[in-house]
Amino acid sequence: MADVDEKELDLWKNFFNQHPIAYQLMVHTKLYGPDTPMIVHKRLLGQRSGLSIEEIRDNYRLLLEFGLMEKTSGKELDRNHLTSSIKKTLKRRQKYHTPRKTHTYYQLSRKGELVIRNLLQRNTLDSMDER
Numbered sequence: 252m253a254d255v256d257e258k259e260l261d262l263w264k265n266f267f268n269q270h271p272i273a274y275q276l277m278v279h280t281k282l283y284g285p286d287t288p289m290i291v292h293k294r295l296l297g298q299r300s301g302l303s304i305e306e307i308r309d310n311y312r313l314l315l316e317f318g319l320m321e322k323t324s325g326k327e328l329d330r331n332h333l334t335s336s337i338k339k340t341l342k343r344r345q346k347y348h349t350p351r352k353t354h355t356y357y358q359l360s361r362k363g364e365l366v367i368r369n370l371l372q373r374n375t376l377d378s379m380d381e382r
Contacts (some may be wrong), residue, residue, distance in 0.1 A: 254369065255365050255366055260366075260370065263366050264373075266317075267370070270310065272302065272306065272307065273313055276291065276307070276310055277314070277363060279291060280320070280358060280359050280363075281359060281371070285323055285358035287355065287357070288304055288308045289354075291307055292304045292307055315357075318362050318363070319363035319366060320359060320360060322355050323356045324356070
């Protein structure tokens with residue numbers, strides 16, 4: 252599965268037109284790496300958007316069902332390639348000697364990487380054609 256064909260890409264584009272929050276979650280994860288719904292709510296969508304954390308979690312569940320995202324525990328994350336939001340949390344937790352509850356992070360699956368990469372490239376090409 253080196254690339255996604257045009258037919259499948261059109262299906263994903265229609266899917267994301269119906270679920271714009273899911274698309275925003277995919278783009279956020281592509282740009283910033285794995286995050287939790289709470290961090291995404293605070294930083295990406297926030298209270299200004301009027302979305303609840305439950306709506307964000309529902310969209311993550313939808314992406315999990317289609318195989319575009321994967322669940323990862325905080326212990327499994329690569330510590331060398333963390334997003335800034337995760338680094339702050341880990342630094343704060345190093346101060347505590349008692350084990351802390353690990354959160355569930357969501358990251359792109361291989362299929363999700365291919366889909367979002369092709370959609371972003373296609374959007375870039377579409378915007379260049381309009382000029």
